[in-house]
Amino acid sequence: KGFSSTFTGERRPKGDPIFEALGATDELSSAIGLAGEFSSEKGHTFVDQLHKVQCMLQDVGSNLATPLSSAREAHRKRTSFSEKPILELEQWIDSYSEQLPPLRAFILPSGGRSSAALHFSRAVCRRAERCVVPLVQAGEADPNVAKYLNRLSDYLFVLARYAAMKEGKEEKIYIKPEL
Numbered sequence: 001k002g003f004s005s006t007f008t009g010e011r012r013p014k015g016d017p018i019f020e021a022l023g024a025t026d027e028l029s030s031a032i033g034l035a036g037e038f039s040s041e042k043g044h045t046f047v048d049q050l051h052k053v054q055c056m057l058q059d060v061g062s063n064l065a066t067p068l069s070s071a072r073e074a075h076r077k078r079t080s081f082s083e084k085p086i087l088e089l090e091q092w093i094d095s096y097s098e099q100l101p102p103l104r105a106f107i108l109p110s111g112g113r114s115s116a117a118l119h120f121s122r123a124v125c126r127r128a129e130r131c132v133v134p135l136v137q138a139g140e141a142d143p144n145v146a147k148y149l150n151r152l153s154d155y156l157f158v159l160a161r162y163a164a165m166k167e168g169k170e171e172k173i174y175i176k177p178e179l
Helices: 017-041 048-063 074-081 083-095 113-137 143-167
Strands: 001-003 011-013
Touching: 001 074, 011 017, 017 048, 017 113, 017 143, 048 083, 048 113, 048 143, 113 143
Parallel strands: none
Antiparallel strands: 001 011
16 A cells, blocks of 8 residues: 555655665665676675675664664664774775775776676665665664765775776776867
8 A cells, every 4th residue: 555664663655765765775785786796706805895785784774764753772772873884884995995096087987897886886875875864864864874875885986996906997087078
């Protein structure tokens, strides 16, 4: 009948912002899974990190499916989202960034299948973040969830550049068309 339940048992319309955010997060995990498969085929060592990110996205989903307005303390304890995964992403970003040449132009999603799939994942991540931010602003989700998605998109961007570099693939840059 167009309704679904949150973890707290509350019934909401399927078009509710909570279910939009859950769907975008699920789509993000799927995109990362595809990027992980392409990256695995190329022997990238960061594939385990991508799997860990997919697991964290399950925790993101648990937090989102538990609107704070209807959550009891037991719900909040089970679905809380700490700052630790955000700090881990920042360490990964720093580690890969140190190995990359400086960014001198806008990069178009490119650089081989692994890189392009990681760029696609980044774009999906930005959409998921846009779905989550209003929930955080409304007091329905943990602010750390939005912070995690924000840092995750940066990680995916850096990782896309790293994958292209490791595979010896050229990153296409933006060139203003002559009109």
